[in-house]
Amino acid sequence: MNILSLDPMYSPLHQMIMDEAEDGGRFCILSSFGLSVYFSSVHKFYFNKELDAFKSKVSTDLISLISNIPNHYRNLRLKVDNRALNEEELNYFCCFYLYFESFILNEDIDLVLLHNDLRWQHSIAIEICKKYNVKYLVTEQGLFRPYTTIVDDFGVNAFSQVKLDFENKRKFIVSDIGCNIKSTHNSFFSYYKFTKYLLLSKLGKAIGYDSKYVHKRHTISEYVIRFCKQNLFVSKNVSNxxxxxxxxxxxxxxxxxxxxxxxxxxxxxxxxxxxxxxxxxxxxxxxxxxxxxxxxxxxxxxxxxxxxxxxxxxxxxxxxxxxxxxxxxxxxxxxxxxxxxxxxxxxxxxxxxxxxxxxxxxxxxxxxxxxxxxxxxxxxxxxxxxxxxxxKKEYSIHGAGYDYPVNEIKKILRKLS
CATH class of the missing domain: 3.40.50.2000 (Glycogen Phosphorylase B;)
Known part of the structure; x- marks a missing residue:
């Protein structure tokens, strides 16, 4: 099975899924140099370095398609800036469409892993996966935090089919809710790795590896404040x-x-x-x-x-x-x-x-x-x-941060069958 990750969770989950799956090619396409810290044994590509080769292939039909794909970046411009995507943004996103399309076809990709389904690159990738009947899995932080994760073969949040699956009594594999998860996305080690990601992203932006357009620019000061709130000053958030x-x-x-x-x-x-x-x-x-x-x-x-x-x-x-x-x-x-x-x-x-x-x-x-x-x-x-x-027991994956039991990784892979 040839597997491609398009930007991971801020955890090794995508790498762990690749390690547990049957043999094949292992690739990641990244929007940031910093995200490389979450992989150990894959072929890494940074799409910002690849898109110039596709500028001459952008068509008016593709521009029309891209301008109508809903995603966080597009809707942020529409609802907050009160404008549509401009020509430069559309051409950049079109070049990504052409690059990603050629990559999954040339490398014969069987499975695409994405973290979230509404970052602009992920919404485009899902469009391409559907076009070529390529399976994909969307990861997201869990509903029952901090010890669960969502992995869905259609989408997350309101784009998920979980309501329909529940009403149709679709059976997932039941998780061992008694498993002792020792890590979370807010653990000290997760923040240590996230700090490395932030520092390498600054380097990546300087050397041209990082995407020109992102759903959000992370800053070190922002996450220092968040870490202190969550780990050092918890009692200050309590009000009687x-x-x-x-x-x-x-x-x-x-x-x-x-x-x-x-x-x-x-x-x-x-x-x-x-x-x-x-x-x-x-x-x-x-x-x-x-x-x-x-x-x-x-x-x-x-x-x-x-x-x-x-x-x-x-x-x-x-x-x-x-x-x-x-x-x-x-x-x-x-x-x-x-x-x-x-x-x-x-x-x-x-x-x-x-x-x-x-x-x-x-x-x-x-x-x-x-x-x-x-x-x-x-x-x-x-x-x-x-x-x-x-x-809780069937839809959720029981694991977070740097702790995903092997049985839960196997449960994820069984979603594909």
């Missing part, structure tokens, strides 16, 4: 808020992440806050409840809130949820904690949670009436336990 009334709770997404830019009709968190607030205060039950928002832990933005709402920094644990009668979310992973309870959940983005008997999707124009219905207990959670068990 006292609530005098029952709560309608809204955990916000990280500003400008794919849940907002791709999987929702909102442009930013300001629109989410404004629409939920107005819908809540227009409903009949508003006088009986407090509307409480929580910012994503990594969000440093300042937002405008209606003076009647409250902001919390409380951990979303059982004690906090005892105060909550309804949760509204675009597609926050915090919803998973809520699905372990009987609290109704309304999603306002395209989400893996809006399964009948689990959670309910609502458009904004119907949100006010749906809030009323949910608070009057006209809400079914009959399928919730089964769905959580399915996500």
């Amino acid at each position: 808020d006292k609530f005098t009334r029952r709560i309608v709770f809204v955990p916000l997404q990280l500003e400008l992440d794919t849940q907002l830019l791709i999987h929702s009709d909102f442009n930013n968190n300001e629109e989410v806050i404004e629409n939920i607030s107005s819908s809540f205060f227009n409903c009949d039950k508003a006088n009986d409840y407090d509307l409480v928002f929580k910012l994503h832990p990594n969000d440093t933005q300042n937002y405008k809130f209606d003076p009647r709402v409250k902001i919390t920094k409380s951990i979303i644990d059982d004690s906090f949820l005892d105060n909550v009668d309804l949760v509204i979310s675009v597609n926050s992973t915090a919803v998973l904690n809520v699905l372990e309870t009987k609290i109704p959940v309304i999603t306002i983005g395209r989400s893996i949670y809006d399964v009948e008997g689990v959670a309910q999707y609502s458009s904004i124009d119907k949100l006010s009436s749906n809030i009323d219905s949910a608070l009057r207990n006209e809400f079914s959670i009959s399928n919730r336990k089964n769905y959580i068990e399915y996500l």
Whole structure:
């Protein structure tokens, strides 16, 4: 089996999948020189060094195709910069399309591994894989953090087929949820390797190895701050808020992440806050409840809130949820904690949670009436336990960081059969 990785997770998972698969060629195409730290025995290529050879082959039909492929970079330009991709961006992405297409054909690639499905290069690669019926696996940090990972043979988040698979009773191999995972993506060793990645990426940018366009430029200072928050100052994120009334709770997404830019009709968190607030205060039950928002832990933005709402920094644990009668979310992973309870959940983005008997999707124009219905207990959670068990034991891969049991790697490969 000839396997190609197009940018790995910030872990050796792609290398481990290659090592466990049947013999064949092993390749990686990278957007950054720094990502090479996650591979030990593959042929490495850096696509920024390869694209000039394809400039003369770009056609108007290909430009039209590329301009309509949804991805984080494209939607960031549309929703934040209020513009379409420019000529230089389109030509660069077209050259990548032609390079990647020629690579998988020339090397007879059987399987492509991608981390996330909405970075611009990954969305293009998936388009090509589908065109030539090449199998691919998308990796992403797990739903049940910090010890799980998602590996999907179609897509992740709202692009996943997990809802359909659950409803059709598709059987995955059950994970050994008792396995003792000792590493996470936030471990000291993971941060050590990530620091090497950051330093080598700076070098790669200087010598022309790194992609001209990226979904996000990582900085060392940003991750020093995040590491300190997660490992040294955890207690400072805890708040013992006292609530005098029952709560309608809204955990916000990280500003400008794919849940907002791709999987929702909102442009930013300001629109989410404004629409939920107005819908809540227009409903009949508003006088009986407090509307409480929580910012994503990594969000440093300042937002405008209606003076009647409250902001919390409380951990979303059982004690906090005892105060909550309804949760509204675009597609926050915090919803998973809520699905372990009987609290109704309304999603306002395209989400893996809006399964009948689990959670309910609502458009904004119907949100006010749906809030009323949910608070009057006209809400079914009959399928919730089964769905959580399915996500936890069958859909999730139990492993993270630098610790993936061999049985879990074999489970990943069996997805291909």
